[in-house]
Amino acid sequence: MLSGEIPGEFQSLQSLETLNLSHNNLSGEIPASLEKLRGLYTVDISSNELQGPIPNCQAFLNASVQELGRNKGLCGNARGLPPCTPFSKKGHNNNKTFLVVMFSLLSVSCLLISSIALLFAFKRKKDTDEERQSNASDEIFFSVTPFNGRILYKEIIRATKDFDAQYCIGKGGYGNVYKAELSSGDVVAVKKFHPLHTGEMADQRQFLNEVRALVETRHRNIVKFYGFCSSAGHSFLVYKYLERGSLASVLSKNEESKKLDWNKRVNIVKGVVNALSYLHHDCSPPIVHRDITSNNILLDLEYEAHLSDFGTAKLLNPDSSNWSNIAGTYGYIAPELSYTMQVTEKCDVFSFGVLALELIVGAYPGEFLSNLSILTAESIPLNNVLDQSLSPPPPEVVNKLMFILKLAVSCLNINPKSRPTMHTVSQLVFDHI
Known part of the structure; x- marks a missing residue:
């Protein structure tokens, strides 16, 4: 259940179409900044503790009594709400205003009670599965073209048979990934977060981190994000399905690894560099992924790299602390995090270094990372570390691999201060590969 005030940051979700915040414990006034959500066309904020004027936009003005009702004291030009007065806007009431508001609220309450009674009687006639899908009272639906949020939610439940194990294509610490084929023929990957246990908020933070990091990112080497659903029953993210799965999976299978020739591996390095340079230098605030591993690099049919899994991502806001708990995958985490716990872009730079070595070696390069203080390019002869499952690279590719x-x-x-930035890495890769 959500509590506190509705965050004004919702205004940045310009692709938001459906917003359902009903049956929570939200309080205070609705941010006027929600008027900036031009794509928003349906809202449901019922059964909260909200008060004050509703935003002056069509989604709120066209909302029904049921979608706005059972709040502390909303006002505005929507059906069933009293008009806003100078007193209601300032938080002061005189007796006349109080009576008008109370009369209006009583009228709305009677209408709501009647409506709820009718809805309850109607819903009792539905079978259990249909009721479970339609009675998701506290979802936050979001969709990106071409999918509608609520339709997408129902489609995913149907396509995965309510997240049956036979559709699971990957497992992680915070959730599992499912393959869902929609009735339109589109295939999507659905990352379903593990259910929250009482008192645990870590999974919910991971979910919100990933949504926040993905909702405004657009890059060919970052997995395409379609939308999300958050509810008491389910929290999941919807991505484009990438046919070849993770880089780690491909490298671990002998036959698949052989198909990943040297040119493809060089192109994967380019793709990851481009994605990280975009996150660090083109996003505002910059985004640090914090978990760059071969498990989180997904490959399409052409073996092009797509960065995924932003559950541990951190937005580097210059006005707030960038100190954090250690997050990421053992073996890829920058060593300074063990004593500073300060997140910077250089944490991703270190992880990228591990990943680049992994592509050359064909496996996790642990033996080369045991003593970083004496690690040099000269101490790692290329011919001694090349993946032996592949044929030797031609001379022009050898130069690229050496670089x-x-x-x-x-x-x-x-x-960390001696590591290059990803912008510098990107320029070097562009110039030399």
Whole structure:
């Protein structure tokens, strides 16, 4: 259940179409900034403790009594609401205003009680599965073209048979990934977060982190994000389905790994570099992924890389602290996090260095990371570390791999200040590969 005030940051969700915040414990006034959501066409904020004027936009003005009712004292030009007065806007009431408001609220309450009674009688006639799907009273639906949020939710429940294990294609610490084929023929990947246990908010934070990091990111090397659903029953994210799965999975299978030739591996390095440079230098505020691993690089049919899994991502807001708990995957985490716990873009730079080495070696390069203080490009002869499952690379590719090896070592510098930025890495890759 959500509590507190509705965050004004919702105004940044410009693709938001359906907003359902009903049956929560939200209080205070609705942010006027929600008027900026031009794509919003349906809202349901019923059964909260909200008060004050509703935003002056069509989604709120066209909302029904049921969608606005059972709040502390809303006003505005919508059906069933009293008009706003100078007193109601300032939080002061005289007796006349109080009587008018109370009379209006009583009228609305009577109408709501009648409506609820009718709805309850109607819903009792539905079968259990249909009721479970339609009675998701506290979902927050969001959709990106071409999908409608509520339709997408029902489609996913149907396509996965309520997240049956046979549709699971991946498992993680915070949730599982399912493949869902929609009636339109589109195939999507659905990351369903594990249910919250009493008193635990970690999974919910991971979910909100991922939504916040993905909702405004648009890049060819970042997995395409379709939308999300948050409710008491389900919290999941919807992505484009990428046919070849994770880089880690491909590298771990001998036959699949052989198909990942040297040119494809060089292109994967380029894709990851482009994605990280975009997150660090083109997003405002910058986004640090914090979990760059081969498990979180997904490949399409053409073996192009797509960065995924933003559950541990952190937005570097210059007005707030960037200190945080350690997050990420063991073996890829920057060493300074063990004693500073201060998140910077250089944490991702280190993880990228590990990943680049992994692509050259064909497996996790743990033996080269045991003593970072003496690691140099000269201490790792290329011919001794090349993935032996592949044929030797031609001379022009050898030069590219040598450059990637040197770049990886510079990214693994034990001193974060001595590591290059991803913008610098991107420029170097563009110039030399």
